[in-house]
Amino acid sequence: MMKCAEVHPNLGAFVLGGLDSEEETEVRRHLAFCPSCREKLGEFEEVSQALKVAPPLADPPSYLKDQILSYVRAEEPSPSHEELSSSRDSRSKNLPLLVPGVAAAALVAVVALGIFFGLHAEPPIATIQLTPVEKENYWGVAELHPQPSGNQQVELKLNNLDEPGPDSYYEAWFSSGEEYIGAGTFTVTDSGQTDVVLTAPPQVQNYPTFLITEQSATGDTAPSKKVVLRGEAP
Amino acid sequence: MPHRADELSDEQLMDQLAGQEEVGAALSALYDRYSRTVFGVGVKLLGDRSSAEELVQEVFLKVWRSSHTFDSSRGSFSTWLYRVTRNLASDSYRKRTRRVDLVSDKDPFILATRDSSPGPQEIVDDSWLSWRMSRALEGLGAAHREVIELAYFQGLSQREISQRTGVPLGTVKTRTSSAMKRLRAGLAGEDALQEDRR
Numbered sequence: 001m002m003k004c005a006e007v008h009p010n011l012g013a014f015v016l017g018g019l020d021s022e023e024e025t026e027v028r029r030h031l032a033f034c035p036s037c038r039e040k041l042g043e044f045e046e047v048s049q050a051l052k053v054a055p056p057l058a059d060p061p062s063y064l065k066d067q068i069l070s071y072v073r074a075e076e077p078s079p080s081h082e083e084l085s086s087s088r089d090s091r092s093k094n095l096p097l098l099v100p101g102v103a104a105a106a107l108v109a110v111v112a113l114g115i116f117f118g119l120h121a122e123p124p125i126a127t128i129q130l131t132p133v134e135k136e137n138y139w140g141v142a143e144l145h146p147q148p149s150g151n152q153q154v155e156l157k158l159n160n161l162d163e164p165g166p167d168s169y170y171e172a173w174f175s176s177g178e179e180y181i182g183a184g185t186f187t188v189t190d191s192g193q194t195d196v197v198l199t200a201p202p203q204v205q206n207y208p209t210f211l212i213t214e215q216s217a218t219g220d221t222a223p224s225k226k227v228v229l230r231g232e233a234p
Numbered sequence: 235m236p237h238r239a240d241e242l243s244d245e246q247l248m249d250q251l252a253g254q255e256e257v258g259a260a261l262s263a264l265y266d267r268y269s270r271t272v273f274g275v276g277v278k279l280l281g282d283r284s285s286a287e288e289l290v291q292e293v294f295l296k297v298w299r300s301s302h303t304f305d306s307s308r309g310s311f312s313t314w315l316y317r318v319t320r321n322l323a324s325d326s327y328r329k330r331t332r333r334v335d336l337v338s339d340k341d342p343f344i345l346a347t348r349d350s351s352p353g354p355q356e357i358v359d360d361s362w363l364s365w366r367m368s369r370a371l372e373g374l375g376a377a378h379r380e381v382i383e384l385a386y387f388q389g390l391s392q393r394e395i396s397q398r399t400g401v402p403l404g405t406v407k408t409r410t411s412s413a414m415k416r417l418r419a420g421l422a423g424e425d426a427l428q429e430d431r432r
Contacts, residue, residue, distance in 0.1 A: 009404070012411030016385045018392040044414045050421060051386050053360045054367040055274025057379075058283075060290050065265050068294050069258055169328060185328045189296075189321050192303050217328075 002030045007037050015044040128210045128231040130158070138229055140194075142172070142210050152204055154183050156196040158212075161188045161228070167217045170228070172198055174207035180223050181207055185215070208233040239263035244311035251301035261298055268312075269294070271368040272319050278364055279323045292322045316365045323361075370420025378413035385410055 002010075007030045013019050014027045031038050125144055132138040140158035154172060164170055164187055172183040184198030212229040215221075239247060239259040244267070250260040272293050276286030296318050304314050371379060384390045384398065392410065396403040 009408045009411050012414040013385065013392045013407050015414065016410065018385050018390065018395070018410070020391070020393065043418055044411075047414050047417045047421070048386075050363055050367045050417075051382075053278075053364045054371060055271070055278045055364050057371065057383060057387065058270070058274060058277070060269050060273040060287055064287060064290055065262070065269065068265065068291055069262060071295070072261060072298050073258055169325065186325050187321050189300070189303075189318055192300065195299065 001033075002026050004030075004034060004037055007031075007034070008040065011037070011041055011044055015041065015048045126233050128233055130210070130212070130229040130231040133227045133230055135160075135162075135228065140229060142231065144233075151202060152200045154198040154200055156186075156194070156198065156212075158188075158194040158196070158229070160192070161194055163188055164214050168214050169217060171213050171215045171223070172196075172200075173211045173213060173223050174200060174204040175209040175211060175223075176207045177209065179207070180211075182223075240266070245306040248297075248301050248304045248306070248311055251298060252304070257298070261294065264297060264311075265294055267372075268315055271365060271372060272315070274368050275319060275361060275364050276323060279320075279361055280326060285326060289319070289323055289326060292326075293319050296322065312365075312369060316362065319365070320361055366421050367417070370417045370423075373420045374413055374416055378409055378416060381406060381409045382413050382417070 007027055010019060010023060010027050014024060019027065031041060125146055128142040128144070130138075130140045130142060137160045138158070139160070140156060143155040143157070145153040145155065156172065161170070169185050169187045171185045174181045174183060181200060181204050183200040183204065184196075186194075186196045186198070188194045210231045210233065211223065211227050213224045214226040214228055215224050239250075239256065240263050242250070242260075242263070244264065247260040247264050250256050251264075269290055273286050273290050276289035277283060280286055280289065293315070297315065300318070304311065371382065374382065380399065381395060384395045385392070390398065392406050393403060395401070396406045399406070401409075
């Protein structure tokens with residue numbers, strides 16, 4: 001019969017089902033009489049159970065990282081932007097040397113990211129100021145950007161919203177007073193600024209009231225009465 | 235002399251992001267460490283690669299935008315990132331469970347209906363274990379990860395792994411058991427981090 005020292009290296013493979021049948025039989029025979037090895041086996045079985053919920057070992061597409069970093073660099077003011085700006089003012093002779101490469105890179109980034117993230121080049125057609133209903137420190141704006149499809153992109157810039165209650169989430173609505181159009185759901189993980197981009201159908205232009213409600217994931221899907229922010233289209 | 239981003243801890247990189255220092259390098263390093271986990275858990279939660287790719291974008295933009303809200307005294311970066319990932323995945327899931335009916339009678343009212351698929355709570359039930367296992371797998375060295383990948387995910391026997399990799403059978407067996415031990419330790423480590431957060 002196998003000794004413990006011989007069984008230990010085989011236990012991982014035993015749990016994963018990778019031993020030859022003779023080896024497996026030998027290990028089983030040893031385990032029947034060895035509490036110490038059974039204990040070790042139990043530890044490996046826990047790992048084997050956890051492996052069942054392991055996500056696939058796959059890399060995201062390589063372009064994703066570049067897109068994310070390009071977006072961040074385009075949004076984030078950096079010393080190089082300031083230098084470029086000051087050189088425009090005071091050293092215009094250097095522009096032909098400095099600008100083309102940077103400008104071309106920025107343009108590519110803006111165009112690519114605009115397409116990728118569904119961003120808008122046009123200013124908003126309307127900005128709705130959102131005021132708190134219950135908690136006074138909540139505030140924000142909803143900017144409406146028309147899309148070529150006719151849909152309205154709704155860019156929410158919200159401040160100080162708390163994380164919604166357990167099994168709850170926030171939902172944005174346009175209202176005519178009687179009917180409601182849902183514009184999308186979101187949550188916040190931390191207090192502070194929350195930026196959310198949602199898409200609403202073209203008809204919302206006839207629904208002048210904008211609301212953000214806290215919805216229960218297990219409750220009714222109609223707008224809840226728990227309105228946290230509201231505003232009127234100008 | 236400043237450290238390279240890949241030599242810094244997750245928490246130090248978050249400090250850099252919050253302080254707007256070397257933002258690109260810091261976010262790049264965090265992406266390299268965690269994007270596979272976010273993507274893998276995203277595929278598992280949302281069911282397809284396309285949705286998981288969107289999730290990866292949203293998560294890392296959130297990391298950048300919300301870096302100032304991360305507090306290392308309340309828990310590890312990994313635990314914080316898990317919560318961000320889970321919440322954004324739940325949002326994505328909810329959006330998909332709503333169906334817009336705009337064409338039936340030109341009535342713009344949106345029917346916010348639910349389908350019969352599992353709710354947000356169900357889809358995240360296993361996600362913490364899934365996250366921890368992904369982190370444990372990421373923590374393995376290449377040789378250990380290879381034997382687990384071949385043995386568990388591809389279902390090869392130890393002998394087949396030996397033949398495919400050219401590694402002696404005895405070494406394959408030892409590596410497999412060693413990898414299982416390390417995975418167990420990795421899982422326990424993430425458990426401890428979660429306990430710290432509570």
